[in-house]
Amino acid sequence: MIIFPNAKINIGLNITERRADGYHNIESVFYPLMIKDALEIIESDNLQFQSSGIEIPGSVISNLCLKAYSLLKNDFPQLPNVNIHLHKNIPIGAGLGGGSADAAFFIMLINETFKIGLDDVHMMNYARKLGADCAFFINNKPLYAFNKGDEFESVELDLASYSLALVMPPVHVSTAQAYSGVIPSLPSATLKELIKLPVTDWKECIRNDFEPHIFKAFPVIEKVKNALYNAGALYASMSGSGASVFGIFESTPDLSHLEGENQVFYNL
Numbered sequence: 001m002i003i004f005p006n007a008k009i010n011i012g013l014n015i016t017e018r019r020a021d022g023y024h025n026i027e028s029v030f031y032p033l034m035i036k037d038a039l040e041i042i043e044s045d046n047l048q049f050q051s052s053g054i055e056i057p058g059s060v061i062s063n064l065c066l067k068a069y070s071l072l073k074n075d076f077p078q079l080p081n082v083n084i085h086l087h088k089n090i091p092i093g094a095g096l097g098g099g100s101a102d103a104a105f106f107i108m109l110i111n112e113t114f115k116i117g118l119d120d121v122h123m124m125n126y127a128r129k130l131g132a133d134c135a136f137f138i139n140n141k142p143l144y145a146f147n148k149g150d151e152f153e154s155v156e157l158d159l160a161s162y163s164l165a166l167v168m169p170p171v172h173v174s175t176a177q178a179y180s181g182v183i184p185s186l187p188s189a190t191l192k193e194l195i196k197l198p199v200t201d202w203k204e205c206i207r208n209d210f211e212p213h214i215f216k217a218f219p220v221i222e223k224v225k226n227a228l229y230n231a232g233a234l235y236a237s238m239s240g241s242g243a244s245v246f247g248i249f250e251s252t253p254d255l256s257h258l259e260g261e262n263q264v265f266y267n268l
Helices: 064-075 098-114 120-128 175-180 199-205 211-217 219-230
Strands: 006-018 024-036 038-043 048-053 082-088 143-147 151-154 163-168 235-238 245-249 263-265
Touching (some): 024 163, 038 098, 064 098, 219 245
Antiparallel strands (some): 024 143, 038 082
């Protein structure tokens, strides 16, 4: 069976405090984005993993799909071995949650294929063990995220009447690098309330706390954000810990001047 994990963007991201366990508490609004990977599993004599598309850095054994399989196999020993094929299309090191999406969709695919009877709550609990934003992709709808980014509240947000574009410059920002440069602080107004404002007001009040030091380290990312505003974006921001930058437009923009050096995605 095959499934298509999608990306997400962060609309606003406040790093509110450092936790005793080494993680950080955050608040953000997660919004699904229609850039997709393809994930296939086939029952097999041996557990196998292959990938195509964008090259995935690091060791295969650290892949979150394999870690998800191990978690499920531990509790459901009747699960057969599978051959996993992941076609990677969601940019890596982009702040789009692609690896987390793959793991969450893998859990859903295993659950559906082998009828192990997990409801959404149980699948989210497995996903939380794999990554802070992984559980979001089980319900895969706009949500206000808090604590480590793994607790959620519903938020009324529909951007279907706008045109979303995303630009991925030729740089990679690691999560560790992103968090190393932030000083946590409580915002003056919670994002849960600010997101209710008109999109035209977001530029003045919705921030991504990673941007100031990431822009210093990677000026090309700030350049992309400025280019989106110059192209008419109502709101533009780096997504998550970067390096991608998205823009919200009234209609499909002309970003052809950015296409030579960057990946550009339209109508998301």
